[in-house]
Amino acid sequence: MSSRLPDPGADERAHSDLLLTRLREEIAAHGAMPFSQYMERCLYAPGLGYYSAGKTKFGEAGDFITAPELGELFARCVVNATHPVLDLLGGEADFLELGGGSGAFAEAALKAFAAVGALPRHYLILEPSADLRERQRERLSAALPAELSARVQWLDSPPENDWRGVLFANEVIDALPTTRFAMRHGEVYEEYVALDGEGRLMRVDRPADLLVSGAVRHVERDLETEFADGYRSEILPQLPYWIQAIAGSLVAGVMLFIDYGYVRREYYLPERTDGTLMAHYRHRAHNDPLHLPGLNDITASVDFTALAEAGNSAGFGVAGYMPQAQFLIGSGLQEAFGAAYEGAQDETVRYRLAQEVKRLTLPDQMGERFQAMLFARGMDVLPLPAELLEADQGDRL
Numbered sequence: 001m002s003s004r005l006p007d008p009g010a011d012e013r014a015h016s017d018l019l020l021t022r023l024r025e026e027i028a029a030h031g032a033m034p035f036s037q038y039m040e041r042c043l044y045a046p047g048l049g050y051y052s053a054g055k056t057k058f059g060e061a062g063d064f065i066t067a068p069e070l071g072e073l074f075a076r077c078v079v080n081a082t083h084p085v086l087d088l089l090g091g092e093a094d095f096l097e098l099g100g101g102s103g104a105f106a107e108a109a110l111k112a113f114a115a116v117g118a119l120p121r122h123y124l125i126l127e128p129s130a131d132l133r134e135r136q137r138e139r140l141s142a143a144l145p146a147e148l149s150a151r152v153q154w155l156d157s158p159p160e161n162d163w164r165g166v167l168f169a170n171e172v173i174d175a176l177p178t179t180r181f182a183m184r185h186g187e188v189y190e191e192y193v194a195l196d197g198e199g200r201l202m203r204v205d206r207p208a209d210l211l212v213s214g215a216v217r218h219v220e221r222d223l224e225t226e227f228a229d230g231y232r233s234e235i236l237p238q239l240p241y242w243i244q245a246i247a248g249s250l251v252a253g254v255m256l257f258i259d260y261g262y263v264r265r266e267y268y269l270p271e272r273t274d275g276t277l278m279a280h281y282r283h284r285a286h287n288d289p290l291h292l293p294g295l296n297d298i299t300a301s302v303d304f305t306a307l308a309e310a311g312n313s314a315g316f317g318v319a320g321y322m323p324q325a326q327f328l329i330g331s332g333l334q335e336a337f338g339a340a341y342e343g344a345q346d347e348t349v350r351y352r353l354a355q356e357v358k359r360l361t362l363p364d365q366m367g368e369r370f371q372a373m374l375f376a377r378g379m380d381v382l383p384l385p386a387e388l389l390e391a392d393q394g395d396r397l
Contacts, residue, residue, distance in 0.1 A: 005291070006282050012295055019048040019294035024199060032194035032204060035289075040177040042293045044128060050297055051129045051175075065283075066171050067258070067324075067366060068105035071356040073340065075108035077331035078256065082166045083118035084383035085254050089164045093253070095120040096159070098169040098246065100127045103136035105170065110140075110148045119151065120165060126155045126246070158246045164378075167247055167255040173307065174259050174299040176242065180275065181208060181216050182232040188213040191232070193290070201290045211237050222305070223265060233268060233275035234300040240310040247314060252378030255316065258324060260369045261302030263396050268303075276301035304371055305397050316375035319382055321394045325367030328360055330388035 008016065023041060027033055033041075043050045067074040086093045095113075100106055106123060113119045127133045133154055140149050180191035182205050189205040190212050196202045208216070215237035220226055227233075236242075247255055261267065267276070279289050279296040289298050308318050322330070337357055344350045361367040376382050 005284055005286060008292060008295060013292075015048070016292045016294045019045060020201075022048065023193075023201065023293060024195060027193070027195050032192040032206070035180040035191040035193055035203070036177040038193040038293075039289070039298050042289070042296070042298055043175060043177070045294070048294050050294055052131060066101060067360060067370075068101060068108065068170065070359050071353065072108035072111070073333060073336050073353070073356055074328070074360060075105050076112045076336040077328045077333050078105075078168060079109055079112035079116065079118075080336070081327070081331040081385060081388055082168070082254065082256065083113060083116050084385075085166055085379075086113075086118050086120055088379070088381065088383050089252060091121060092164060093120055094122045094124055094163055094165040096124040096126060096155075096163075096165065096167045096250075098126050098167070099172045099175075100125040100132065100136045101170075102132075103139035106136065106152065107140055107143050110144060110151070114148060119148075121151070123152045124155055124159070125152065126158060159249045162249050162251045164252040165250070166253055167250055169256070170258045172259070173236075173239075173257060173302045174261070175297070176236060176239070178234040178236055178277070178300040179212055179215075180232065180234055180277065181212060183227045183229050185229060186226070188216045201293075203290070219264065219268060219306075223268060227268070228270065228273075231270075231273055233272065234277060236303070236306060239306055240313045243307075243310040243314045243316075247316070250377065253376070254319065254379075254382075254384075255311070255375040256372065257302075257307060257375075258327070258370055258372045259302045260366075261304050261371055264303050264305035267301065267305075302371070304373055307373055308394075308397050311373075311375045316377045318373065318394055318397070319376040319384065320372070320374040320388060320392045321397060322372055322388075322391045323368050323393075324370035324372055325361040325363070326391040326393075327372035327388065330385055330391040332385070333357070333361070 022045070023038070041049065044052055046052055086095065097106060106125060110123055125136060127136065140152055182189045182191060184205065188208040190208040192204050192206050194202055194204045212235070215235050219235065277289060277300050278285050278287060279291065279298050281292065281296045289296070304321065311318060337353060340353050341350055344353060359365045
């Protein structure tokens with residue numbers, strides 16, 4: 001698989017080799033590391049991880065394209081869905097974006113909030129990457145009027161004090177370091193990364209600890225089945241703790257997660273025997289996470305049933321679940337597209353808008369592969385658009 005990928009430049013290879021050296025040293029000193037730890041190092045190691053280094057990640061020049069990179073329609077729909085919540089909560093309400101990416105979403109969202117007269121008190125961005133944070137800062141200060149960019153604040157950690165408002169995350173959970181498990185003779189094993197006799201990275205299985213084993217057994221009980229011998233997939237036993245950490249202080253408001261994934265019974269299909277793990281390099285997907293560490297985005301699809309359970313355990317209720325296409329349509333996509341189309345300066349812009357809608361909504365693009373999940377807490381009335389509530393497919397969870 002990796003032989004069909006583009007060759008890295010000399011600087012890229014040197015960068016990857018440096019991270020590889022660090023990984024080898026850590027494994028040699030402490031033994032094989034859980035795959036989740038390897039993934040964390042590859043994505044977030046300071047100065048060396050995929051999201052921590054200076055390479056372009058998003059858009060045509062990067063390795064993948066997210067919905068906000070396609071244009072402003074996605075952000076406008078998110079604002080349409082959430083600004084009534086901010087209105088109801090009043091002038092102290094904030095909007096918190098997890099992982100700001102290139103800053104494209106924040107730029108479009110702040111413009112949209114201003115256009116409907118529902119600006120949050122603060123637009124908060126929780127961004128662990130210093131490199132991406134600086135790129136976001138430069139983009140927003142250049143693209144936004146001073147009164148809008150002044151509302152943006154970057155956080156080093158989730159808010160500790162109680163707050164009210166909206167928490168939003170697009171393609172965040174898929175990048176959480178995932179645990180890989182495998183079944184052997186009815187027992188749960190966990191995938192680790194070790195070194196072979198020549199110092200190369202290799203994947204090995206070891207008996208799972210109680211946390212991982214318990215999480216896998218919970219899924220089996222919920223599905224009323226047992227995984228077959230040789231079955232391998234991903235699981236996030238830390239997801240309930242992560243939700244509590246990032247949203248525990250949100251006492252009133254909503255959370256909106258958009259990501260690619262499935263409900264549990266579709267995630268763990270018997271025929272999906274090697275899970276959903278993928279790596280992305282220069283717009284090419286492959287299944288070798290050990291290839292060129294630090295240069296690939298490594299992701300796993302989201303078990304939205306597990307996300308619902310985690311939200312519930314943190315004190316939130318699921319307010320809606322649906323494919324991205326239904327979320328966007330229920331949040332005014334047609335009206336946003338119509339206004340943008342009428343205001344377009346030429347046919348090139350109109351064509352780009354039409355292509356943007358197709359990418360966002362067609363089943364073989366983002367429309368069905370991506371799902372949206374809304375949570376709410378501390379609100380007597382949930383002022384979501386009626387069309388959005390009617391599109392709810394929560395019974396599939």
